[in-house]
């Protein structure tokens with residue numbers, strides 16, 4: 480018994496100390512070779528610190544622990560990047576080493592086993608599909624060819640707003656802009672507006688539900704392979720499967736309808752993809768599963784993001800009447816004596832472009848985007864292992880005080896006489912990402928956003944209902960795939976009497 484006390488207590492203490500340091504090392508990155516980490520809990524790591532709006536929780540942590548920070552989501556190491564300089568290291572200096580994307584079971588269920596551009600790992604299959612998207616579907620002449628779709632859909636939106644003004648009714652701009660983005664993408668993708676058909680509604684509702692189910696950053700089952708069963712238990716997997724099955728019936732029917740028509744139309748994305756599938760472009764090929772994957776990419780990546788930025792632009796203009804007036808003066812000056820805006824008119828509107836860039840800086844629709852390390856990388860003296868997830872906080876980078884004066888202020892003037900653009904070369908402004916995996920939809924999205932905002936501001940004067948002031952607008956963010964405002968933007972429009 481005496482021996483027991485003599486040896487057991489110190490040994491137990493030693494064992495406890497060893498366990499404590501091992502856990503600490505495991506969950507705080509492992510000492511000098513790992514970037515700084517906030518304190519974490521055993522097993523779950525830093526998961527409890529994520530919150531509903533991850534860009535904000537990560538921003539708070541990074542302001543304390545630095546622009547390169549290591550977290551753990553359960554056992555998974557996660558690097559968080561929060562400054563333009565570190566983003567440049569990841570997206571330019573080591574772009575190839577960080578060119579993979581994280582994929583979870585849920586994403587596989589939604590995207591045909593990850594058989595699409597967004598989710599494929601870097602490699603030949605991804606390169607082949609990405610080239611098709613970049614060179615055949617979304618190149619600049621193709622984006623121009625969709626101008627008539629933008630013009631027709633924007634003038635329909637104008638008419639709907641005019642109807643509200645004649646009834647003296649406020650306009651729910653959020654609802655109208657959601658419908659507009661869906662219709663723009665639907666017509667570009669399929670050639671017609673699927674929102675108007677029963678089938679189309681099922682398809683769009685399916686996308687919406689899937690995006691809501693995926694709004695949580697990562698589920699426990701995604702972080703811990705041994706907890707994958709919780710996805711089944713929570714009912715999420717079954718719910719996703721149901722949604723995907725319904726959606727696939729619609730997508731299969733659209734593919735079959737297009738295939739049946741003798742000449743596959745080259746005027747919409749589905750037609751072009753099926754043309755490639757039939758071997759119409761020498762040296763380029765695509766299987767039917769990937770055709771559906773790419774179509775899903777276009778809808779998933781293109782609709783909610785476009786709606787979200789349109790609403791942020793209009794919200795910021797409502798909150799800043801001086802900027803609204805300056806923009807109106809610019810647009811109405813360019814349009815003097817003209818009724819119908821052509822896309823070439825936008826070239827003479829530098830303040831419009833500045834307003835849109837400023838909205839993207841403060842409110843990137845995808846505030847945090849992810850990459851995965853493919854190789855061992857030495858980053859700023861730290862050893863990063865393959866498989867490490869990298870979260871790039873574009874929202875925080877847009878506020879990096881090393882690059883932005885008064886970063887919280889909405890000040891479009893900062894972009895006048897500046898060469899900064901949205902194409903990912905300026906690492907302090909990366910709402911579309913940068914490097915090998917930069918968004919291929921930049922041209923498509925900005926063409927739509929510029930044309931729609933220019934028309935809204937040209938045709939109407941805007942006010943808030945009941946004489947409310949811009950600063951009263953509720954700009955609380957809503958968690959989701961794209962982060963927009965929680966409260967719909969309800970406004971009163973008056974027709975500009977000079978138009």
Ligand code: HEM
Pocket residue numbers: 580596597598609612617776777780781782784785788843844845848849850910911912913914915916917918919920921923924
């Ligand atoms: C305001 C609108 C949009 C925003 C803010 C946006 C943002 C982004 C971001 C941040 C990425 C990840 C980039 C990276 O990892 O470096 C991305 C990827 C992607 N986006 Fe967009 N996007 C928008 C519109 C669109 C549109 C309209 C399309 C298609 C019509 C599109 C298609 C894609 C695709 C296919 C990818 C995956 C690229 C790859 O992994 O190779 N996006 N987008």
